[in-house]
Amino acid sequence: MVQAEGKLLEDGLEEGELVALGQRTSLYAPFRVLGLVTCEGSGRMLGGTSSPKPCFYELGIAPFVVVPLGRCLQLYDGRTLRLLSLSNALPSRITAVAHLGRERLVVATQHSLHITEQLRSRVSIETAPGGCIVGLYAFGNGVFVAVDAGERCARTYNRDNELVSEVFFGEDITPNGLIVHPPTMLDVVCIGSDQGRIALVDICHSRILQTLDFSKHGAVTALSESPALDIIGMGFHDGSVIIYDIGRGSILDQYNLRMHLPLGTSLTVNALCFRNDDANAFPHLFSFHSDGSLCIYDLEARRVLDTIPRLHRGPCRMAFFYPREPILLTIGDEDNRMNMFICDSPSGAPRLLKYRAGHRAPPTRIRFIGEDYRQLISAGCSDQQLRVTSTVVSHHHRELSQVTTRLRRARKRARQMQHERAIEASDEFALDEDDPDTASLLPPVTDFAVSEARQNDPDLANLVTCHLGRSEAYTWRYAENHRYRHVLRFRGDASTDLDQGTATCVSISTCGHFAAVGLSVGHVDLFNLQSGLHRWRIRNAHHPGGVAGVAFDGSGGLLASLGSHDGRLGIYRHQSREKVADIVVHSPGLQLIWSPVSDLLAVSCADDFSIKVFEAASGRCVRWLRGHAARITDICFSCQADGRQILSTSLDGTLRTWDLVAGRCVDVLRMAAAPTSCAMSPRGDFIVTTHVGHIGICMWHCKAYYRGPSEQGNMVALSSRAGNGLDVEALWRRHAVQLPDLAMSWDPVVSAVADATASPENNPRCVSLTVEPIDDAHCGVVFSSQPESYWLLLPYLDEIKEQNKATRESDSVTGTQKPPPPLVAELHDGYREAADASVSPGIEDRRPLPDSIASSFVDALQRADFATAAKRLDALTPAAADVEIRLLPPEALADALSFFTWRLESERDFELAQAQLRVFLNEHAELIMKEPALQHGASKCLRALDSSWLRCEDTLSKVLFLCQYLRDSV
Template structure:
């Protein structure tokens, strides 16, 4: 889904346009292909989170708050049902109707097409609080309701009558599921019991007991095996054999959180499950013992991401670390290319044996990481530091697993008691060395291939305070560290000698290096920004404007833009060459991390308390954007996150975009750029470049043999004479040409000739100039030949032509055409011009103007060449 944003003032339009990263935004309605587990459709977003979801063969019903909507073609809202006063928590499609139940215990039956209320039922919460609903198979116009008190009621919704009431089992009903057998319903209770009950004879057939808490979902296999699966709040799934009436198998830790739903695919041994851990999994039952095997899965973070960076040079993969302790790689192309690198663990082998529930062996969440592509096929290419944890971990992107080494400074045994932890990490561009900064001020170097400690910077420590950032230049010559002691230190990478120290006005929050340009961005605790040139080791730019802590920074690929995100919920784009703020937009939630793709087309952002990663497209790549500085009193407008606005708001935003585009000044090239500049004609070179060589071209193109007569037609249809064969219609042949010669044929004056005569009197040469510009090279040659008296012209017309060239030079328009036409004119009539005083005088005047134009152009060329040579020497 794509949204368009515009700023509140007509001065500029926002550079970044939001696009939802659909594989982890969980409030869109997504249809999944089970065989590939890929999305086939994404719906338009609703204004609030979806609380309930149901579908029939034509529509998908989704509720948010007290409103129920119906999606058609899995995309657009076609029906909206309003009438509830409380939040809807149950939805059941029912033929041409749909049933919705809200928190006030009110049931409304809607007509799907007309959106009108068909029936409304209200229940007393103290006696019957509806907690489950089902339509029994073959029971016409009847629904079965379950309550928190444990009782069941069978209603006929057409006659609005209660048909039967089941006393229940003294425990709240959580799930009602139709069994493959008619009249049999599976009833899941809060006590963990499952009853298979025949509602026709009010008889319980069998009872099962699960010890994992309330039953969250139930499903039956339909491929010939009498198996029932039941979900639990702890993530386990129980598999029950209905013939032997016993527990057949258990699928422990199927999800890290409660099982929200499970469904057997009809006629296949496939079970689809999803949970609150933001994962969907497909299990296949093809092994002995009826144990389910994980076939394929899609998952995102179960807790909000904390740090994101693009991985690779194509910008198609985003590495993301979350508060759940996992590291993921999300694809911006297709969700099938996404993968999970897993949880960080203290002992990977032991944690694998103990399973997902082994929380004691898990490492804290990753707060920062660095990745390189150079040697990732040979050894680990990612290093990460964890929250309040000393040891840094390595990760292997190719094998999608945690790496072999844990990097910890030697000699620090009781680091927990001392409160020492890693705060910053960096990888060299060659992929061989890792640098780790600690909270006590040390900066250590490791060989990432072997995990061996290779020394540290400084005699005892690099800084007196906590290390806030570590970076290495692109050729491993210089290491730059930033500490809370307000110092930026430059070190020799190999010898670890201190080169220079720069004192800042405030302690730095973090640093970011653009290796290609050598620009180092430093975020300060006073919400300011400094940009340093690591070659000269000087501050070249200072920015201020944020009103909160700067959470993250990123450079554009060419190093011209610096994008920053702050706790004041703004994202700002700074133009480094001009030193100005060129874009700013305000969000509902603060951005905790952001990353610009290496191709410059997308900006990815992660937000506070949000599971999604959002993409913003660079609008300057596909439309004209004014990059003028924003005024000092600019106040950004609040921008809705992608995926959080409904269809109507999208239309309004599009209209605002069109209005904003009208306000942006669009540049239109004038016919003449200025008084001191010359303008070319923009005609193809073939129209004027070969005017002096037409005679050579004609000799080359002269046919070697005379043209042959065409063969006669093979049938007896009369034809008309001419270059193109034509048939006579209705027996009418073309009349024989008259022998009387029309005197108009002998007229030598062309339209251009006549226009030159008139322009000689009026001194306005716009009309003849426009006429000759439309002619081809051969026509221009003929017209200029006919201007001489020997071709039927006159001296006055030749003088008028020279005046036309003079007017083109005076107005500085069509400079290329003026030179070409004048060159051809002199080539044809130079001898005749030398014998005519009027033409000599006109040529002399024209020569002076030509020299003046060329001298002016030559000075401009020389000035541009000098500036270009200076820039080249500065870069070298």
């Protein structure tokens, strides 16, 4: 590493540029993450940590739900389940949240408390360094209780956010954050623990009133208040549910579900809720268990009323009834799903009303849909889902139903004919198309192809998928959100086609009428998407081995196929199946893509982790891109008009951008988690990536789209200085870039002051880019207060005089019009005599003599008092400032260069300094180039000019990016 830095320093790079290069990427910056509804991943992905409980509150009659995710808060409308707002990222992960009143929340992080209003942090309260707040309970008057599991205590804060009491527990009680408040017991809260004990704490007198021992049932996992006074529900780790009367200190009822749930089912109770719309008509208690099942208890009859399995794919994070309504809202912990049920049946069983969901498992492949970047389609491996995600509006996220229209109509007829409750329940929960059984789902998607050519034709499918272990391919229409009726299956002679293999890859022609499917036995099939019929088959196109990729060219006349073992690339004519070219790749292939705007094919290789680019017409390898250190997971061409870049992701944790013209890597984005797929928006302003262990879709904005290709060109030149680019890549790979968060502290262009510092609470290998605050003297580029005509007029005074000259000549012929008034009135007579030599013949000189104010400009330059010089020069009119700059003596040019360098570095009066510098260079450029002593000052001024312009360009790119995004969102 030291030798690499020394080599770059010898090549002329400054140390500051070297540090900036090693700490940040040049082309992409994190923007946001999509698809997260209730969780960031499964418990295994997050290290088994428990998720904080969401918060429900009402403003008038409008319900709202606050869901904490990572370091951010998401606010949902309780009626429509639409995302309303998103908070800024807090310093660390959120561990608890509670409602203080109105739009105020108290949010607990690992080491501090935050009082937020409208999801914006207003007050921060530091807590004990060794503590960890796991639970919050807020009273209606602004008083709240914070339970600290690390310190084993409960602290009470008043409405002024001051600590008023503190209660410590013994070694036999480890609070787990479950808190309820009996309405009839003032200043008393019930706190659950991991040992199965419940402590009744008097927060006013800082004492423990009573400890209820239920340790034989395991840890307390759920607490809930009932509509009846002094009655609470308790759920335990062994699946027991106890109804307890706190006032009398007795157990009213107790249930155990071992006889009602299937053998081997996890019985841990995750959530409890009482129905409160009509307690007399429906005295029901709902308990949710860790396998996602629901049990309904009839408290009046003291029996289990019903059990409903698979309500969630995993434990339920929280469940509650809306006040005085039969509306049940459940929030999943691992399935990234929020369900709203209505209990309007006579038996009181819930039915699904609406839901909001995302991927349950990390997606493995992603592509954009349409000509804009509004929607993208992603496929998950473990969750067997195919989802459409909107980059603009979160409630447009949807899952493509795997039930065809024909099957949906058959189910509707079956429901009309059969009225028995068992059949209705089975159809409602096991065969519901929104939450189908895993056995009825298609296998995981291994590859898919999408086309927008015929998306408005209802008789053509525009999405084709290949599934694990299936020889047939399935068609879809993503605009209608369901699977199409055709299944692309080869029906040949059974004697000659005993082994059909499995479909491994698929591609759709440019016209949208045909789909090519590659098989694991080496065959390539072509299907018509309108009729679903098989057209032809190329037998043993790749043998031995299977087909790793198929692709159509931009015109749709040629079809290419890549072998996964034979290392060959074949190109065929679409209509005649004639083999046009047979290219030897010399490596097993992983993926094949064909540029839509050129005749180039890109192949990812399995043995040397490289990308080979071939020209289809000649069959020769035109580029060999090497640099990845592990298996390449995805490649795609840039969506620009020229298609000159290739994006590739690898299991080595990097996303590389390759320039086909330069033939080398121009950017390496090392990520904290290995990327599995990538795609660039059709406009080239966004890229999206999926990662191992992350169910969200990370969105990055391309800074080159808003800043132009200047940075990209600099990276290409920098790679050429380092020979083969290995030394530069070592600097690129020095730090990992943190993945986008739900709410980023957004800066589309990370400037040179971005400091890469390791976050102590996160993975030490992951580095977050934080921008240090800038002092008042350097708060950014600042424009002057002069009117726009002032600095626009200054560089063009000569042109204005030429126009005035022509006007006066025409006036002298006609003699009917008066000459225009001078730009500057009341000129000194002595000045005209001194400036006659510099004025063109026939032009009346109207430039003022340098008076006492103007003369002080040169004096200030010679004293190096640049602040005074700037004030004197700005006080002059445009014509007077033009004269003052043009009549600078030769001995003052060096001081003038230092003055303009200081003014550009100060980043004050940006546009005025640019106009004055232009006049100065137009007049004195020849003399500066002849004098070697002045060239050094000119080089410093040039560097200051570049630095100030980059800072201004950064600010402009932010505004342009935001305006573009808001315009497209409307």
